[in-house]
Amino acid sequence: MRVHLCAVGRLRAGPEHDLVRDYLTRFDRTGRPLGLGPATVHEVEDKRGGGMAAEADLLARAIPAGALMVTLDERGATPNSPEFAAQLAGWRDGGRQDLAFVIGGADGLDPGLRVRAGASISFGRMVWPHMLVRVMLAEQLYRAATILAGGPYHRA
Template identity: 35%
Template sequence: MKIKIIGVGKLKEKYFKQGIEEYAKRLSKFCTFEIVEVPDEKAPETLSQAEMEQVMAKEGTRILEHIKDREYVYALAIKGQERTSEAFAKEIDELSTYGHSDITFVIGGSLGLTPAVLKRADTQISFGRFTLPHQLMRLVLTEQIYRAFMINAGSPYHK
């Protein structure tokens, strides 16, 4: 099984990198794990709606370049469906059982994801209505993916 996270922008904070590296190391016994960083589009603090759409479109194009046809895609979106850790684990298990061995998660930039990326996604997932920095979201998502594998393995990690 291959798990990939596509994130907009570079991960700068050392402590986020260290946390992700730790979970990536733990995940290596369950899957091939990869993080792909696509460049964020430089933009001024205040943007018109048209400028926001342009930024999102450019970032969306960069994201879509890294998604293959066979990949099952989760888009992280505030309006996505929330899941419990147990439901998420079951979903991952069922995907791998029914032929989806390449799973990709997409985390947008500060403006979110373009409609083209959301359309390509097989499902949208939400971690609640909070807005989280996309760097932190990478760490949270990586931990939840690890947690899903541990739940599926019957490990007490989840308790």
């Protein structure tokens, strides 16, 4: 199952960029034997200043046809890491070819895009910077792959 991170904004060179790249490389290496991956990042930018609606249009175009869209949203479900791993495995085992995690910009996701999501997850009730959410998602993807592989990375 191919995994797509569709996000508003471009990560510039720096610690967040390095962490996302590192965790997604680990995810690809661990997840491939499990039928998870590769992971691809799709970045979009609204250079015309159209706000959330324009960002939603750009994000919708970045999502592969037929992909299950999962929004990262403070109103979403808050699974723990083993539950997230089980959900990934369920989507994979259910025949999903593509899974698209969608991360909005500084103002969040347009409501019209949110309602089209097949699922929505949250990293807690606090609001996180959208650039940091990418790092957290990449780490949780890697963690989920190690949980499914029976590796020692996750200790709970």
